[in-house]
Amino acid sequence: MSTQSSTPQAAPSTRLGTMAATRLVAGREITTQVRSKSFVISTIITVVIIVGGIFAMSFFGGGDDDPSPVAAVEVPAEVVQEIEGSGFEVTEAGSMAEAEQLLRDGEVDAIVTLDPQSPVGVHLIGLDDLPMGAAQQLSVMPTMDVLEGDAADSMMRYFAAMGFGLVFMMVAMGSGVMILQNTIQEKQNRIVEILLSAIPARALLAGKILGNSILAIGQALIMGASAVLGLLISGQTEYLQMLSWPMLWFVLFFVPGFVLIASVFAASASLVSRQEDSGSVMTPAMMLVMAPYFVVLIFMNNDFAMLVTSYIPFTAPVTMSLRLFDGGVAWWEPLVSMGILVATTALVMAVAAKIYTRSLLQMGQRVKLSAALKSSD
Amino acid sequence: MLELHEICRGFSGKQVLHDVSLTAARGQLTGFVGGNGAGKTTTMRIILGVLAADSGTMKLDGAQLGATARSRFGYMPSERGLYPKMKIAEQITYLARLHGFSKSEATARAEDLLGQLGLGERLKDPLEALSLGNQQRVQIAASLVHDPDVLILDEPFSGLDPFAVDLVLRVLVERAQAGAVVLFSSHQLDVVERLCDDLVIIGEGRILAAGEREHLRRRHGTLRYELASETDLGWAATQPGILVDSQEENRILFQAESEVAQQLLSQAVQRGQVTKFGPVLPTLSEIFREFTTDSTDPAAENAQEAAR
Numbered sequence: 001m002s003t004q005s006s007t008p009q010a011a012p013s014t015r016l017g018t019m020a021a022t023r024l025v026a027g028r029e030i031t032t033q034v035r036s037k038s039f040v041i042s043t044i045i046t047v048v049i050i051v052g053g054i055f056a057m058s059f060f061g062g063g064d065d066d067p068s069p070v071a072a073v074e075v076p077a078e079v080v081q082e083i084e085g086s087g088f089e090v091t092e093a094g095s096m097a098e099a100e101q102l103l104r105d106g107e108v109d110a111i112v113t114l115d116p117q118s119p120v121g122v123h124l125i126g127l128d129d130l131p132m133g134a135a136q137q138l139s140v141m142p143t144m145d146v147l148e149g150d151a152a153d154s155m156m157r158y159f160a161a162m163g164f165g166l167v168f169m170m171v172a173m174g175s176g177v178m179i180l181q182n183t184i185q186e187k188q189n190r191i192v193e194i195l196l197s198a199i200p201a202r203a204l205l206a207g208k209i210l211g212n213s214i215l216a217i218g219q220a221l222i223m224g225a226s227a228v229l230g231l232l233i234s235g236q237t238e239y240l241q242m243l244s245w246p247m248l249w250f251v252l253f254f255v256p257g258f259v260l261i262a263s264v265f266a267a268s269a270s271l272v273s274r275q276e277d278s279g280s281v282m283t284p285a286m287m288l289v290m291a292p293y294f295v296v297l298i299f300m301n302n303d304f305a306m307l308v309t310s311y312i313p314f315t316a317p318v319t320m321s322l323r324l325f326d327g328g329v330a331w332w333e334p335l336v337s338m339g340i341l342v343a344t345t346a347l348v349m350a351v352a353a354k355i356y357t358r359s360l361l362q363m364g365q366r367v368k369l370s371a372a373l374k375s376s377d
Numbered sequence: 378m379l380e381l382h383e384i385c386r387g388f389s390g391k392q393v394l395h396d397v398s399l400t401a402a403r404g405q406l407t408g409f410v411g412g413n414g415a416g417k418t419t420t421m422r423i424i425l426g427v428l429a430a431d432s433g434t435m436k437l438d439g440a441q442l443g444a445t446a447r448s449r450f451g452y453m454p455s456e457r458g459l460y461p462k463m464k465i466a467e468q469i470t471y472l473a474r475l476h477g478f479s480k481s482e483a484t485a486r487a488e489d490l491l492g493q494l495g496l497g498e499r500l501k502d503p504l505e506a507l508s509l510g511n512q513q514r515v516q517i518a519a520s521l522v523h524d525p526d527v528l529i530l531d532e533p534f535s536g537l538d539p540f541a542v543d544l545v546l547r548v549l550v551e552r553a554q555a556g557a558v559v560l561f562s563s564h565q566l567d568v569v570e571r572l573c574d575d576l577v578i579i580g581e582g583r584i585l586a587a588g589e590r591e592h593l594r595r596r597h598g599t600l601r602y603e604l605a606s607e608t609d610l611g612w613a614a615t616q617p618g619i620l621v622d623s624q625e626e627n628r629i630l631f632q633a634e635s636e637v638a639q640q641l642l643s644q645a646v647q648r649g650q651v652t653k654f655g656p657v658l659p660t661l662s663e664i665f666r667e668f669t670t671d672s673t674d675p676a677a678e679n680a681q682e683a684a685r
Contacts, residue, residue, distance in 0.1 A: 016448070016475060016476065024474055036462075185460075186458075189458030193427060193458075196425075361427060
């Protein structure tokens with residue numbers, strides 16, 4: 001074997017397959033970024049902010065010193081004392097109806113009842129919002145419920161919406177800009193000519209999308225894991241149970257949703273040949289990335305808008321996840337929405353490959369979209 | 378042998394290449410010259426398969442040129458570029474792998490080649506940390522790492538310092554001697570003239586002339602004679618049938634029919650001792666100028682110039 005290794009092997013006689021080339025390009029995209037300091041630092045900062053933020057919220061959340069007023073129903077005196085010891089001002093209510101009246105009048109923040117299922121032996125009931133503030137004053141999370149509406153309503157819902165929207169926007173924007181810069185950089189310093197003399201343009205595009213998608217999904221998972229970690233550390237396991245199912249869907253939607261965004265960014269980038277020109281092609285792609293976040297922010301309580309946007313491919317990953325979180329979604333709805341998303345992604349990828357292949361070697365002025373689609377190579 | 382046969386190509390309705398046919402033989406250097414926008418880069422990109430031809434055929438050693446044969450092509454684009462922030466050994470390894478080498482073989486080749494080019498100490502440095510001259514060497518490595526048997530180089534000497542020019546020259550000659558097809562374009566006509574055995578001249582997307590260098594020199598341009606004598610040659614300029622290009626006291630350079638030139642020589646011999654007589658072949662720049670002035674309409678060009 002030693003003689004063989006000393007004589008260089010002849011150049012391979014077959015061209016590298018598209019799949020193998022794609023993997024190589026993807027590998028380079030990933031290693032270059034993972035090794036860059038800015039990537040490592042920003043990832044660490046993100047984890048610290050998420051874990052720290054959640055932890056701080058639970059720690060300082062119920063931080064007012066005034067005892068919170070609660071109504072106790074059929075709670076023995078020693079338990080009442082224990083609750084008062086945790087910083088509550090307890091009003092004894094004769095019956096459940098009386099306690100509910102106190103809650104509706106705003107005299108108390110929550111109703112306390114005995115509950116053998118609860119880890120601390122009591123059960124908290126809020127009006128239309130889970131009494132998180134009150135619950136956090138207890139050493140261990142009690143069981144909770146609300147008098148009116150869904151348990152998952154309001155604050156938690158807002159939290160989930162912001163979570164899905166922000167994660168999607170931040171990750172897609174970060175990776176999208178990365179794809180944009182890489183593509184323009186390859187065009188600007190002309191390495192693209194050397195690359196294209198070795199591998200087909202569609203392998204280059206596919207590798208870019210694959211590599212950056214893996215990175216983006218990795219980042220999203222890191223953010224998700226940090227959130228879970230933060231909730232675990234601060235003992236807010238209640239949220240975890242509520243989030244697990246929609247989060248799984250969110251991850252499922254995220255994959256094609258991100259590939260869609262990545263294709264748009266790569267195709268846009270191939271139209272220009274200088275970083276200075278990137279602004280003009282970046283704006284439309286950026287708007288697509290920001291759309292889901294602003295849609296949930298503005299239309300969170302508009303059922304019709306949420307219904308419509310949960311079927312629009314660009315907003316579906318976020319709005320459908322939020323609708324799933326709300327509940328009341330038929331089993332086929334996420335599947336249909338996913339189908340539309342996957343089909344759109346495939347279509348956009350095909351168009352992007354066309355634009356990418358045709359404009360990659362056009363240097364100088366920005367390539368007009370119509371020209372890129374019409375040209376014949 | 379690399380052969381192009383009647384390659385045509387247009388960009389958005391404008392025809393850039395008109396029936397371009399050329400051959401580049403193995404074992405020698407073929408120079409590809411032409412003005413800016415003549416179609417050199419487009420032709421080279423088509424040979425490499427980076428661009429598609431609208432029509433025409435290409436063959437390598439008689440076989441239709443396809444993706445497999447092209448995996449052994451090496452290319453140096455006119456505008457140089459590699460990844461500025463990537464370590465040089467890694468980047469050359471990456472390119473070798475894109476050409477189909479296994480990871481270990483690609484790494485070995487890249488490190489070996491960079492070592493040969495005098496960059497053995499800098500393997501782990503990012504490209505942007507190197508001096509311009511060293512960056513050029515990395516660029517050369519990028520086009521050679523997969524041991525190409527067809528080398529296409531677009532302006533390989535532009536922007537090179539003299540050391541790098543010598544390096545590139547050596548590499549090109551070595552590759553040609555090893556039996557590779559080497560086709561390169563250059564604006565430096567003196568370099569092309571000195572190096573190339575074969576020449577292809579292109580203008581406005583058409584091949585204007587092609588063939589062996591000496592053959593082209595004899596066939597094109599204006600044949601001139603040089604006559605030098607120990608006596609004053611002032612009388613020679615007034616002889617019939619003689620057009621003097623330059624004249625010094627003891628030496629003239631003139632255009633004339635072969636017979637007229639011989640008569641002038643015999644007269645000169647009678648008048649004194651002739652130290653030198655012989656035909657002067659046109660230089661490549663002269664041939665090139667002849668072709669390019671033929672092919673462009675000077676009046677139209679002047680009008681354009683005036684309009685600016």
